[in-house]
Amino acid sequence: MKQKIRKGDTVEIISGRSEDKKKRGEVIRMIPTESRVVVQGVNIRSRHKGQTQAGRRQIDAGIVKFEAPIHISNVMLVCPKCNKATRVGFSRENGKLSRICKKCNADIDA
Ligand SMILES: [Zn+2]
Structure with a gap:
């Protein structure tokens, strides 16, 4: 989910x-x-x-x-990477669903 x-x-x-x-x-x-x-x-x-x-x-x-x-x-x-309140996107790589910061594009769960 x-x-x-x-x-x-x-x-x-x-x-x-x-x-x-x-x-x-x-x-x-x-x-x-x-x-x-x-x-x-x-x-x-x-x-x-x-x-x-x-x-x-x-x-x-x-x-x-x-x-x-x-x-x-x-x-x-x-976002733990850029420290801004952000909307969240999703990306699936190698079968793993990651959350992406819409401000800095960092993988939040990396
Ligand atoms: Zn960010």
Whole structure:
């Protein structure tokens, strides 16, 4: 399957929440069924711990920060060769499918 973005890639956020725009981070999780990715340090949400449980208030009311998934159309791959956010092409050589940077034509997976 032709996947433009893979786990471990560095991506740049091209749209979405303004504080995340232009941010870069590593893809730490893929959610292929939703076409979403989780990017380290991007799209941070807070979840409050310590909901009441069985009518008893919990003392631990900490806040857990986590990265929420982003739709894959809101991110662009950062080419490891030229360090620019780029569109991705594909090339097949010797039966191996490689991703090609549209900016510098480098083989991203080489
Ligand atoms: Zn490049």
